[in-house]
Amino acid sequence: xxxxxxxxxxxxxxxxxxxxQPDPPGAALSRATxxxxxxxxxxxxxQVYEIACLSACTRACSATVSGRGKFSYVIGGLTPxxxxxxxxxxxxHAASADGIPPWRAxxxxxxxxxxxxxxxxxxxxxLVEQPSAATTPEEAS
Amino acid sequence: xxxxxxxxxxxxxxxxxxxxQPDPPGAALSRATxxxxxxxxxxxxxQVYEIACLSACTRACSATVSGRGKFSYVIGGLTPxxxxxxxxxxxxHAASADGIPPWRAxxxxxxxxxxxxxxxxxxxxxLVEQPSAATTPEEAS
Numbered sequence: 001x002x003x004x005x006x007x008x009x010x011x012x013x014x015x016x017x018x019x020x021q022p023d024p025p026g027a028a029l030s031r032a033t034x035x036x037x038x039x040x041x042x043x044x045x046x047q048v049y050e051i052a053c054l055s056a057c058t059r060a061c062s063a064t065v066s067g068r069g070k071f072s073y074v075i076g077g078l079t080p081x082x083x084x085x086x087x088x089x090x091x092x093h094a095a096s097a098d099g100i101p102p103w104r105a106x107x108x109x110x111x112x113x114x115x116x117x118x119x120x121x122x123x124x125x126x127l128v129e130q131p132s133a134a135t136t137p138e139e140a141s
Numbered sequence: 142x143x144x145x146x147x148x149x150x151x152x153x154x155x156x157x158x159x160x161x162q163p164d165p166p167g168a169a170l171s172r173a174t175x176x177x178x179x180x181x182x183x184x185x186x187x188q189v190y191e192i193a194c195l196s197a198c199t200r201a202c203s204a205t206v207s208g209r210g211k212f213s214y215v216i217g218g219l220t221p222x223x224x225x226x227x228x229x230x231x232x233x234h235a236a237s238a239d240g241i242p243p244w245r246a247x248x249x250x251x252x253x254x255x256x257x258x259x260x261x262x263x264x265x266x267x268l269v270e271q272p273s274a275a276t277t278p279e280e281a282s
Contacts, residue, residue: 007262009269030272049260049269055214056257066262073196074215074257116197116215116256119190121148121207128150128190131171 004047005094006067008033008086012050014060025080026061032083033063040087045094059115065090069123070099077113085109098125145188146235147208149174149227153191155201166221167202173224174204181228186235200256206231210264211240218254226250239266 010033014026027050034048056062059076063086066072070093078086085107092101099120103111119128151174155167168191175189197203200217204227207213211234219227226248233242240261244252260269 007260009260010272012270012272034272048272050272051260051268051270054257054259055255062257064257064259066259068262072213072259072262074259114196116195116203116205118195118205118207118213118215118259119148119150119192121209121213127192129153129192131151131153131175131189131191 005045006065006090007047007049008037008063008065008090009049009051009054010063011052011054011056011061013052014054014057014062016060017058019060028080029061029063029078029083029086032080033086036083036087040091042087042091042094046087046090056115059113062115065093067093067099069120070096071120071125072099072118073110074115074118075110075113076115078109082109146186147206147231148188148190149178149204149206149231150190150192150195151204152193152195152197152202154193155195155198155203157201158199160201169221170202170204170219170224170227173221174227177224177228181232183228183232183235187228187231197256200254203256206234208234208240210261211237212261212266213240213259214251215256215259216251216254217256219250223250 010030012027012030015024030050037046054062061078062076064074088107089110092105151171153168153171156165171191178187195203202219203217205215229248230251233246
């Protein structure tokens, strides 16, 4: 495995509830994303992978975007038509220092379908704080 | 930041829709989790952090569990009463080689409220595959 700046991992088995196409939309999204990366200038920095399940089945199709020492994103509700937006988001993720792209750099489809963002393990970030367990507030009355 | 085996990051601002307590349930979950870790044997391997938002607001309260080179998990629908289960899951995550604890080692509340699992960036795993873009299937008819 090489070490690209950004990894997109797409659930290749993802299909929305009721979908019965022989080819899962997740697989089609993966192919469309691979093609989009290949035809763009981001092929060196963005690597696409597939996985059989991201445990986000209720929000199919789903994908993750991550990079070393950066925040990761989980995005759901995607269709094969969203490959361009997914790659544009990955590009913005690669360009960001901490994996949190500026709001305006995130395609609307990605903004509206973000399921979660995860802080990197073992890399400090201003948003991630030690709990102040000693200052437990009084129980809310 | 030290380098524990597992990081639990809890959204301290999380509150389910309609909740109007002055103390967000997310903050209470964080305090309960810190206390649970402190009283258990996992304090060396599990570190708890807080964050202002995990972008999983529709599934409050939410938390992530991650470790270096391992799968990460996002869990939602949590309450302060779930601190024990969250710590038990983190312990199982720490004990697993790849961050995917055996099904039976995952508390039921965690299993039922898993929002997503994310593969590690830059670490190969049998579940993560290169897409076979050359073998595009025929369009489903």
